[in-house]
Amino acid sequence: MSGNVHFSSRKEIARRLGLYILLITLAVVLLAPGQSTGVYDRAMHGRLSDLNLAVSHRVGPVEKQSAQAVTEAASIPAGRKAKSSNLRVKTGYHAIIKQAGRQHGVETALIQAIIMAESSYNPRAVSKRGAAGLMQLMPATADSMGVKDRFDPVHNIDGGVRYFKRMLVRFDGDTRLALAAYNAGARKVRQYNGIPPFKATRSYIARVFQYYERYKDLASSNSSDRV
Secondary structure (H helix, E strand, C coil), rough: CHHHHHHHHHHHHHHHHHHHHHHHHHHHEEEEEEECCHHHHHHHHHHHHHHHEEEEEEEEEEEEHHHHHHHHHHHHCCCHCCCCCHHHCHHHHHHHHHHHHHHHCCCHHHHHHHHHHHHCCCCCCCCCCCCCCCCCCCCCHHHHHHCCCCHHHHHHHHHHHHHHHHHHHHHCCCHHHHHCCCCCCCHHHHHHHCCCCCHHHHHHHHHHHHHHHHHHHHHHHHHHHHH
16 A cells, blocks of 8 residues: 555656646747746746755655756756857867767757856866866766867867767667766766766756757758758
């Protein structure tokens, strides 16, 4: 009897989680930049936080991570959410990205999203930790990928995509885990048996997925324009 009650609770939480994911998706797609209000953002984040708390008490690690990721995606202020007008890829980089994607089996829109989250397409970007270039390669990562010049867009993108593909293979094609490994390191993902509980890493994953959806929309729109 108690097993049936527990199962029903899990189903109800899953149903509610799916509903909130749908609401967030609709809000991101339908609200033009600048239309989202602070009141709406706070209300939605509060509801999602309550849901995340319920999930943490009642279900396993996979459901917890899903609820947490959704909560963090919704918590990104409206001003920081991706605007299509800010996502245009420089013509010179587009061909490099497509080539690397075809060669290593990674979707073009996903590569574009990672670069946007990592460097905002600044080939000279350097982080406080020493990551450099469009895909923010650390020195050790660049060495392991055979990248001699991290500031060279061709070498940086090729090395970054190859490294991300390695993470995808290592984590059985799970994009979220691969992104976590790209951001925080594969060792941390294994240590926590999932996405590490780092705010920066969870925010990074949420941003990449936001950019990813927008880049897919842009690609679809551009294809329609050419028909």
